[in-house]
Amino acid sequence: MNCERLLDLLHPSQPAFSPDGARVAFTVHEAFSRPDEGVSSRIWIARADGSGARQATRGPRADTAPRWSPDGRTLAFLSDRDHGGRAGVYLLDDGAGEARPVGDLAGSAEDVRFSPDGSRLLVLAADPGSDRAGADSATRIDAGAGDPRVTRPAEHWRRLYTVDPATGDTARVGPDGLNVWELDWRGGEVAAIVSDDPSESGWYRARLVAVDLERGSVRTLHDPAMQIAYPALSPDGSTVAFVEGFCSDRGILLGETTVVPVAGGEARVLAPEIDAGCLAWRDERTLWFAAARGLAHAVGTIGVDGGAEVIWSGDGSLVSGWVPAVAPSPDGSRLAAAHSSWDSPPELRALEVADPATGWRALSRLNPDAPPAAGARGRRTWTSDGLEIEGLLLTPAEAAPPLPLVVWVHGGPTDSYDCSHPGARVAGMLAAGYAILLPNPRGSSGRGQAFARANLGDMGGGDLRDILAGVDAVVAEGIADGDRAAIVGTSYGGFMSAWAIGQTDRFRASVPMAAVTNWLSFHNTTNIGRFDELFLDADPYDPDGDYFARSPVAHARRVRTPTLVMHGEVDLCVPLSQSQELYQALAAEGVETELVVYPREGHGWRERAHVLDGIERMRAWLDRHLAARDA
Numbered sequence: 342m343n344c345e346r347l348l349d350l351l352h353p354s355q356p357a358f359s360p361d362g363a364r365v366a367f368t369v370h371e372a373f374s375r376p377d378e379g380v381s382s383r384i385w386i387a388r389a390d391g392s393g394a395r396q397a398t399r400g401p402r403a404d405t406a407p408r409w410s411p412d413g414r415t416l417a418f419l420s421d422r423d424h425g426g427r428a429g430v431y432l433l434d435d436g437a438g439e440a441r442p443v444g445d446l447a448g449s450a451e452d453v454r455f456s457p458d459g460s461r462l463l464v465l466a467a468d469p470g471s472d473r474a475g476a477d478s479a480t481r482i483d484a485g486a487g488d489p490r491v492t493r494p495a496e497h498w499r500r501l502y503t504v505d506p507a508t509g510d511t512a513r514v515g516p517d518g519l520n521v522w523e524l525d526w527r528g529g530e531v532a533a534i535v536s537d538d539p540s541e542s543g544w545y546r547a548r549l550v551a552v553d554l555e556r557g558s559v560r561t562l563h564d565p566a567m568q569i570a571y572p573a574l575s576p577d578g579s580t581v582a583f584v585e586g587f588c589s590d591r592g593i594l595l596g597e598t599t600v601v602p603v604a605g606g607e608a609r610v611l612a613p614e615i616d617a618g619c620l621a622w623r624d625e626r627t628l629w630f631a632a633a634r635g636l637a638h639a640v641g642t643i644g645v646d647g648g649a650e651v652i653w654s655g656d657g658s659l660v661s662g663w664v665p666a667v668a669p670s671p672d673g674s675r676l677a678a679a680h681s682s683w684d685s686p687p688e689l690r691a692l693e694v695a696d697p698a699t700g701w702r703a704l705s706r707l708n709p710d711a712p713p714a715a716g717a718r719g720r721r722t723w724t725s726d727g728l729e730i731e732g733l734l735l736t737p738a739e740a741a742p743p744l745p746l747v748v749w750v751h752g753g754p755t756d757s758y759d760c761s762h763p764g765a766r767v768a769g770m771l772a773a774g775y776a777i778l779l780p781n782p783r784g785s786s787g788r789g790q791a792f793a794r795a796n797l798g799d800m801g802g803g804d805l806r807d808i809l810a811g812v813d814a815v816v817a818e819g820i821a822d823g824d825r826a827a828i829v830g831t832s833y834g835g836f837m838s839a840w841a842i843g844q845t846d847r848f849r850a851s852v853p854m855a856a857v858t859n860w861l862s863f864h865n866t867t868n869i870g871r872f873d874e875l876f877l878d879a880d881p882y883d884p885d886g887d888y889f890a891r892s893p894v895a896h897a898r899r900v901r902t903p904t905l906v907m908h909g910e911v912d913l914c915v916p917l918s919q920s921q922e923l924y925q926a927l928a929a930e931g932v933e934t935e936l937v938v939y940p941r942e943g944h945g946w947r948e949r950a951h952v953l954d955g956i957e958r959m960r961a962w963l964d965r966h967l968a969a970r971d972a
Contacts, residue, residue: 343712343772344765344956348372348949351707353385353689354661355406356668356677359413363389365668365677366397366407366416367689369707372765374947379403379426384418384433387689387704389670389677394689394705397433398440404431406452411459415506416440419450426483430464432506444504444511449482451499455506457528462504463514463554465521468497472541472868472913475832476592476663478943479868479914498539501531503554514554522547522591525574525581530554530603532562532572532581541914542871544568544591549583551603563601563608567790570594573620573628579603580645582620582628585610586786587794589755589833589872593663594618595633595786595793598643612649615639616787618664623673631665631678633787635731636720636760638665640676640692653697657682658761665759667692677704681762683718686711714763716771721778723814725807728795731788732780732811733758736820737771744776745967746821748812748848750834754784754804754876755793769956775963776821782807798878801840801891808837809847824849825967829959831855831945832915836893839923842904843896850966852959854907855915855944858923859895860888868913897926903933905962907955909942935962 349372356367370382382403387394397416398404404420405428414435419428423442427449431440448466455462471482499522501515515521515531520539525532531552536543549563549572562581563569568588572581581603586596595616601608611628619631628643639654659665659678667676673694680690680701686708690701716737723730736744747770751758758779763771770777781787782804784796796804808828816823827850828838835856842851857863857873864870864881879887889895904927908920917938924936937958939946946952 343715344769345953346712347763347765347768348952350686350711352687353679353705353707356661356679356689357407357409358389358668358670358677359409360411360671361413362670362672362674365389365689365691365704366409367677367679367705368405368407369396370403370405373949373952376941376948377425379421380947384416385689385705386416389675389691389704391691391702391704403428408453408455410455411457415459417453417455417462417506419453421449427469430462430504443506443509444502445509446502446511447513448500452524454524454526456526459506462506463524463526463531464502464504465499465524466502467499471497471499471539473943474541474591475869475914475944476590478945478947479912480943481911481913495539501552501554514557515552516557516559519559523570523572525572527574527576527578529578532574532603534569534572534583535559541591541868545869545871545875549581549601560605562603562605563599567596568594569599570596571618571620573622574603575622575625577625582622584617584620586616586790587755587797588786589753589876593753593756593786595664595755597790598628598630600645611645611647612643614789615643615649616789619661619666621667621669623669629667629669629676631659631667633665633757633759635787636733636758636781638759640667640678652694653692656760657685657701658759660759660761663756682760683714683762686762715768718760721811721814723810725782725810726803728783728807730780730782730807730811732778733760734815734820735763735767735771735777735779737774737776740774742776742820743816743822744774744820745825745963746778746812746815746827747775747963748778748780748808748826748828750780750782750808750828750830750837751785752830752832752834753786754796754800754833755786756833757781757785757787759787765952766956769960770963773960773964775967776815778811778815778821780808780811797876798887800876800887801837801844805837805841805844808841809845812847827851827963827967829854835915839893839904840891840896842902843893843899846901848902850963851902851904852907852962853904853920853923854955855909855912856893856906856919856923857915858893858919860892862922863915863919864888866916866918894922894926897923897930897932900927900930900932903962903966905935905937905958907937907958908939909944909946910938910940911942912944914944
């Protein structure tokens with residue numbers, strides 16, 4: 342089965358050039374997890390000239406986030422090999438067969454940096470019991486069994502530690518009462534994104550600060566109106582660049598490149614037309630960026646004077662994690678990225694800056710036997726409320742239109758579809774003969790901040806009209822059968838799949854996954870209560886407000902659409918109770934419905950057996966309800 346073969350693909354991410362530019366360290370992870378083990382990953386090292394790549398670590402479990410020492414002789418990385426689900430810091434020396442642990446952290450390491458002279462490591466670690474982001478399963482970092490389990494506000498923090506790589510001596514540094522989400526460091530003050538609230542909701546109110554590790558003092562550099570991510574200190578340490586934008590989830594932010602002096606001063610936005618997801622300094626006056634441009638990705642440079650140059654833009658995907666990212670070589674001659682396209686499986690690839698027209702050259706051969714994409718992909722644009730909306734239309738091979746249609750709504754909502762290699766879930770639906778519409782409605786990222794904020798206070802309003810207009814467009818084109826359409830999606834896509842069936846009879850089947858269905862109960866059970874306050878822009882306790890009016894369960898009596906509800910059992914972001922509410926509301930109204938709960942899974946499901954089960958259940962549900970009508 343093609344989707345099973347796609348689950349076996351290996352995925353590169355987190356590339357990092359060695360100081361001499363001759364090698365690239367990167368993470369390689371599987372597309373699925375194993376029960377109680379998480380997703381397996383290893384550190385690989387590729388030759389920058391393309392002459393080969395080798396696996397450098399053996400696990401078990403997850404090895405991630407490679408960082409080179411200043412002399413290029415040692416590779417630091419994070420791994421949970423000795424404590425499942427809790428990562429420590431490991432060092433791999435040149436010529437060593439395997440890595441050695443270093444340091445004694447009171448938490449799970451999430452980032453590591455070398456000092457300029459290599460004599461110290463700065464580590465960001467989350468206390469046991471801290472929550473992972475929704476983009477990273479929305480589960481809890483293991484704090485050990487408790488009986489009873491007690492929860493208190495502001496109990497688990499993300500903290501800074503220094504570690505001596507030679508002796509392992511470890512010290513906690515920085516002030517108490519400050520939660521550190523991200524950092525950059527060049528040996529002096531730390532540029533950090535922090536909040537006073539350590540919960541996941543605190544991220545939505547984070548600010549940029551400079552932390553003096555010796556004095557334990559903190560200076561605020563920028564207090565944003567929106568969300569911020571990816572701090573990057575200039576080579577001389579005088580300026581911090583970061584990305585600011587409106588965003589639904591930690592880890593998926595795309596936004597405007599912004600710079601602020603470390604000594605203090607006003608923050609300035611550079612090239613606001615670029616939705617950046619990665620920044621790195623080329624020199625004191627110029628930044629590298631990777632960005633989304635609608636359905637495409639792009640890389641280039643931005644000057645501190647605001648001038649921007651796009652070096653490459655195309656339909657290939659450069660996603661590392663959830664956002665486009667590149668790693669520049671020290672001399673700036675080439676860029677490395679986790680690259681894929683519809684016809685090219687994921688590999689570590691490099692782009693020669695002086696000759697970008699030659700395209701992305703493979704540095705790895707992780708997936709030499711990848712199955713070809715089974716079908717065709719095409720761009721589509723349509724108009725909704727005067728806005729141009731973009732999307733991708735996937736069609737199965739050798740199938741005659743008009744075809745049954747699956748509208749697959751992305752999560753976020755400030756996320757977007759791109760032109761990456763198809764995954765197992767998409768392949769499973771194509772193999773079953775379905776056309777698939779992947780819309781980027783208003784509220785999606787990659788088209789600037791005004792578009793990303795266009796559904797603020799209007800969840801399920803204009804964005805649903807955009808989706809329905811997309812269905813009309815592909816039906817009018819003759820490709821899709823308007824009487825055989827279904828809507829599916831996870832997270833925000835799950836909400837939309839649950840919401841749409843109470844607003845329209847257009848869909849003959851729905852599959853909401855990890856869906857918000859009752860905004861008030863969500864607000865009081867999720868770990869990101871600030872999310873709904875931002876996006877609904879309403880008072881949770883107003884009985885006549887949008888917390889009721891925009892809840893799918895409030896419209897259950899209108900629903901006639903057969904609905905398959907799926908959820909991960911330990912999802913902290915969208916708790917299981919949300920799907921239970923929808924299921925019970927629909928069942929009480931006599932709607933054909935099922936609730937499928939996947940044990941051990943968080944926000945979405947990753948275990949191989951669960952992924953395959955979900956594909957087969959969805960396929961069977963759609964086959965049952967989208968079969969051709971009798972003549």
